[in-house]
Amino acid sequence: MSLYLEHLNPEQHAAVTLPEQHALILAGAGSGKTRVLTTRIAWLIKNSLASPGQILAVTFTNKAAREMQTRLSAMLPINPRGMWIGTFHGLCNRMLRAHHRDAGLPQTFQILDSADQLAAVKRIVKSMNVDEDKFPPREVQWFINARKEEGLRAQAVGAQDGITRRYVEMYAAYDAQCQRDGVVDFSELLLRSYELLTRNEVLRAHYAERFRHILVDEFQDTNRLQYRWLRLLCGPNSALFAVGDDDQSIYRFRGANVGNMADFERDFAVEKVIRLEQNYRSQGNILSAANALIAHNENRLGKNLWTAAGEGEPLRVYEANSDLDEARFIVDEVQALSREGVPYQDMAVLYRSNAQSRVIEHALFGAGIAYRVYGGLRFFERAEVKHALAYLRLVATPEDDNALLRVCNFPPRGIGARSVEALVDAARNAPTATDSNTPAFGLGPDNEDARLSRLAGSLWSSIPQLAGKAGTSLQAFRALIERLQQETRGLTLGETAAHVIAHSGLIEHYGKEREGADRIENLNELVNAATGFDPAEAIIDIATGETTDPTVVDPLTAFLSHAALEAGEHQAGEGQDALQMMTVHSAKGLEFQVVFISGLEEGLFPHEQSLNERDGLEEERRLAYVAITRARTRLYLTVAQTRMLHGQTRYNLPSRFLNEVPETLMKWLTPRYNERRARADDAAWLNPGASARGHFSSDFSAGAAAAQSARFAAPASALGGFRIGQSVIHPKFGQGVIVDAEGAGSEARVQVNFSRNGVKWLALGVAKLTAV
DNA sequence: CTACCAGTCCTTTTT
DNA sequence: GGACTGGTAG
Numbered sequence: 001m002s003l004y005l006e007h008l009n010p011e012q013h014a015a016v017t018l019p020e021q022h023a024l025i026l027a028g029a030g031s032g033k034t035r036v037l038t039t040r041i042a043w044l045i046k047n048s049l050a051s052p053g054q055i056l057a058v059t060f061t062n063k064a065a066r067e068m069q070t071r072l073s074a075m076l077p078i079n080p081r082g083m084w085i086g087t088f089h090g091l092c093n094r095m096l097r098a099h100h101r102d103a104g105l106p107q108t109f110q111i112l113d114s115a116d117q118l119a120a121v122k123r124i125v126k127s128m129n130v131d132e133d134k135f136p137p138r139e140v141q142w143f144i145n146a147r148k149e150e151g152l153r154a155q156a157v158g159a160q161d162g163i164t165r166r167y168v169e170m171y172a173a174y175d176a177q178c179q180r181d182g183v184v185d186f187s188e189l190l191l192r193s194y195e196l197l198t199r200n201e202v203l204r205a206h207y208a209e210r211f212r213h214i215l216v217d218e219f220q221d222t223n224r225l226q227y228r229w230l231r232l233l234c235g236p237n238s239a240l241f242a243v244g245d246d247d248q249s250i251y252r253f254r255g256a257n258v259g260n261m262a263d264f265e266r267d268f269a270v271e272k273v274i275r276l277e278q279n280y281r282s283q284g285n286i287l288s289a290a291n292a293l294i295a296h297n298e299n300r301l302g303k304n305l306w307t308a309a310g311e312g313e314p315l316r317v318y319e320a321n322s323d324l325d326e327a328r329f330i331v332d333e334v335q336a337l338s339r340e341g342v343p344y345q346d347m348a349v350l351y352r353s354n355a356q357s358r359v360i361e362h363a364l365f366g367a368g369i370a371y372r373v374y375g376g377l378r379f380f381e382r383a384e385v386k387h388a389l390a391y392l393r394l395v396a397t398p399e400d401d402n403a404l405l406r407v408c409n410f411p412p413r414g415i416g417a418r419s420v421e422a423l424v425d426a427a428r429n430a431p432t433a434t435d436s437n438t439p440a441f442g443l444g445p446d447n448e449d450a451r452l453s454r455l456a457g458s459l460w461s462s463i464p465q466l467a468g469k470a471g472t473s474l475q476a477f478r479a480l481i482e483r484l485q486q487e488t489r490g491l492t493l494g495e496t497a498a499h500v501i502a503h504s505g506l507i508e509h510y511g512k513e514r515e516g517a518d519r520i521e522n523l524n525e526l527v528n529a530a531t532g533f534d535p536a537e538a539i540i541d542i543a544t545g546e547t548t549d550p551t552v553v554d555p556l557t558a559f560l561s562h563a564a565l566e567a568g569e570h571q572a573g574e575g576q577d578a579l580q581m582m583t584v585h586s587a588k589g590l591e592f593q594v595v596f597i598s599g600l601e602e603g604l605f606p607h608e609q610s611l612n613e614r615d616g617l618e619e620e621r622r623l624a625y626v627a628i629t630r631a632r633t634r635l636y637l638t639v640a641q642t643r644m645l646h647g648q649t650r651y652n653l654p655s656r657f658l659n660e661v662p663e664t665l666m667k668w669l670t671p672r673y674n675e676r677r678a679r680a681d682d683a684a685w686l687n688p689g690a691s692a693r694g695h696f697s698s699d700f701s702a703g704a705a706a707a708q709s710a711r712f713a714a715p716a717s718a719l720g721g722f723r724i725g726q727s728v729i730h731p732k733f734g735q736g737v738i739v740d741a742e743g744a745g746s747e748a749r750v751q752v753n754f755s756r757n758g759v760k761w762l763a764l765g766v767a768k769l770t771a772v
Numbered sequence: 773c774t775a776c777c778a779g780t781c782c783t784t785t786t787t
Numbered sequence: 788g789g790a791c792t793g794g795t796a797g
Contacts, residue, residue, distance in 0.1 A: 355782085
C-alpha cells in the first residue's frame with residue numbers, strides 16, 4: 001500500500017479506492033471527509049484512472065475548494081490550478097466566460113453579489129410603480145432566486161393569482177435589465193450555465209465525455225438546480241462521487257435540498273453507499289450527546305458516530321439568571337482555561353443568532369480578552385471598497401447601470417434624485433435593442449462582443465441626450481469615466497486600480513470624514529489586492545484545462561469576478577490568538593478544543609420562527625448537532641433565564657434540546673434545573689389550548705404549544721412562584737389578576753389588573769402580594 | 773440636494 | 788438595542 005493510503009480506516013480506504021462507479025459517502029462530522037475526497041482524487045490520478053483534466057470537483061465554499069487544492073498539491077506533483085476544482089458558482093463562471101457567446105453574454109459580464117442584486121431589484125420595483133409595502137424588494141429578490149434555483153424562467157412560472165403574476169412580471173423585467181447591463185447574479189450563474197448545457201448538446205456532450213470523475217463535497221447542501229447541473233455533466237462513462245451528511249443539512253432556508261441524497265441514490269442507481277462513522281475529533285461523551293440528540297429526528301438516512309478516544313469529560317451545563325450572567329460565566333471560564341494553557345483561538349463561543357454576540361463581546365472587552373467575531377462585513381462588501389469597485393466596473397463596462405447608480409453621485413457631485421430620475425426616463429424612452437441587429441446610438445457593432453455589451457437603453461448611453469443642469473453634471477461624470485478609461489489603457493491591473501481610486505474623489509471625500517482613515521486604509525488595501533492578484537488563478541484554458549491562456553479573460557474582469565465570488569476574509573486580526581465567536585451556521589466545518597454553546601433556550605434555540613416551518617424543528621436539531629460536534633474535549637452548554645431581546649426582557653425555558661441529551665453525560669454547574677424541568681413539564685396546564693393541540697403532536701403544533709407555554713411558565717420561576725394569569729390579593733388594592741411581568745429576581749415587576757383599582761405595575765420586592 | 777431625525781423591524785448565510 | 792428607511796427641514 002502506498003504511503004498516502006496509510007492511516008485510512010477500512011471505510012475510508014474503501015471509499016478512496018472504490019471502482020469507477022457512482023457512490024454516496026455518508027460522512028459524519030469529523031470523520032475525515034475532506035481527506036477522503038482529496039485522497040480519492042490523488043488515487044485516481046496516481047493509478048492512471050483519470051487525468052487531472054478529467055476530474056471535476058465541486059465544493060460549496062471557496063475555503064473548501066482552496067483546502068482541497070492545497071492538500072492535493074501536497075500529494076501530487078501537479079499544479080491543481082489547471083484542474084476543475086472550485087465552487088459551483090466559480091465553475092459556472094469559468095464555463096460562461098469560455099462560452100459567453102453561446103450563453104448570450106458579453107465576455108466581460110459582471111457578477112452581482114446579493115447586495116447589488118437587491119439594489120437592482122429595487123430599481124425594478126420602483127420603475128414599475130409597484131407598492132413597496134405590498135412587494136418588499138427583499139421578497140421579490142427571494143422570489144426570483146427561488147425560481148431560478150428551480151430552473152424556472154419568468155415565462156415558465158405558472159402564476160395563478162394576481163400577486164404571483166406581479167412577481168413574475170418583476171422577475172421578467174429584472175432579467176431583461178440584467179441582460180441589458182451585462183450583469184449576472186449568483187443564481188443566474190448556475191441557471192445560465194445549466195441552460196447553456198441543455199441547449200447546446202455538442203457542448204454538453206463534450207463536457208460529459210471529458211469529466212470522467214465528478215466529486216461533490218457537502219452534497220446535502222446542494223439545491224435542485226445544482227443537482228440537475230451535475231446530472232447534465234455526468235455522461236455515460238462518468239462516475240459521480242457524492243460526499244455528504246444529512247444530519248448536517250442546515251441550509252434548507254436558502255434552497256438546499258437534502259432530498260438530493262435520496263434522489264441521487266435512485267436516479268443513478270447507486271449501489272455503493274459507504275458510511276464513515278468513526279469520528280476523529282470529539283471525545284466520547286460529546287459524541288454520545290450528539291448521537292442522542294440527533295436520534296430524535298425522524299427523517300434520517302441513519303448513522304451513528306463512534307470514537308476510539310475515551311469518554312472524556314461530561315458536558316458542563318450552566319443555567320444563568322440572565323444573559324449578562326451567562327456572559328460573565330463564559331468570561332470566567334475562558335480566563336480559567338487560558339490560565340491552564342488553552343490558547344484563546346482554540347476556544348469558540350457559538351450562538352444561534354448574531355444578536356446574542358453583543359452582550360458577550362461586551363463582557364470579553366471588559367475583561368480584556370482578545371476575541372474575533374466572524375460574520376461581520378467582509379472586505380469586498382465594505383461600502384468604500386464597493387464604491388471603488390463600481391468605478392473599476394464602469395471603466396470596464398460603462399453600461400453597468402448598477403455601478404453607475406452607485407457612484408455617479410458618490411462623492412457628491414450635484415447629481416441628486418431628480419437628475420437620476422431624468423436619466424432613467426431618458427433611458428427608458430430610448431430605442432431599445434429588441435432587434436439585436438439594430439446598432440445602438442451609432443455605437444455600431446464592430447464585433448459581436450461590442451454589440452452584446454453596448455446595448456441601447458443603458459443609463460450610460462442616455463447621458464449625452466440630457467439637457468439642463470442634470471445633463472451638465474452627468475456629462476461631467478461621463479467625461480470623468482471616459483478619461484479614466486483612456487488613462488488606464490495599457491496599465492497593469494494594480495496601476496489601473498491605483499489610478500482609478502486616486503482620481504475618483506473617494507480619497508478626498510473620506511479624508512474629510514471623521515472615521516475616514518480606516519476607509520482610506522481599505523482603499524489602499526484594495527490597490528494591494530489588485531496588484532497582487534494573479535489572473536492566472538482565475539483563468540483556465542477551455543479546451544484542455546491543462547494550460548492557461550491569459551487572453552480568455554482580461555485581468556480587470558477576472559479581478560472583479562474574484563471580488564464578487566470571493567468576498568474576502570471576514571475580519572482582520574487573522575494571526576492573533578483570539579477567542580472565536582460565531583453563529584452555529586458559520587461554525588460548520590470547524591473544530592475547537594473548547595466550545596461554548598450559548599443561549600440554549602426555547603424560542604432562541606430552537607428559534608421560535610423555525611417552529612412555524614415544516615420540519616423546522618428537525619433543522620434546528622441538526623443545527624444543535626453541528627454545534628455539539630465542533631468540540632474536541634470540552635463542551636459547555638449555557639442557558640439564560642432572562643434575556644434582553646429587541647430592547648425587552650424575555651423569559652425563556654431551557655431548550656428542549658437539553659432534555660434530549662441524557663443526564664448521565666452532563667454535569668450541572670447550577671442546581672436549579674430539575675426544579676425548572678418539573679415546571680416545564682407542568683407548563684401545559686397553564687395553557688390548556690396549547691396542551692390540547694400538542695396532543696396531536698405533529699412537529700408544528702407540538703412546537704408551537706411548547707413555545708407558547710414557555711412564555712407562560714418561564715415567569716413563574718423567575719417571579720418567585722407568581723405567574724401570569726394568577727389571582728393575587730394586595731393589602732391595599734384588593735383582588736386582581738397578574739397580566740404581565742418583567743425583570744427577574746429583586747428587579748421583578750408584575751402588572752396586576754385589580755378588579756376595583758384598575759391596572760398597576762408592582763415591584764415584587766416591595767409590594768406585599770399574596771397568591772390566592 | 774443634503775443632512776438629520778423619527779419610526780420600523782427584527783433568524784440562520786454562501787456564492 | 789441598533790440598523791435601515793423615509794420624510795422633512797434647511
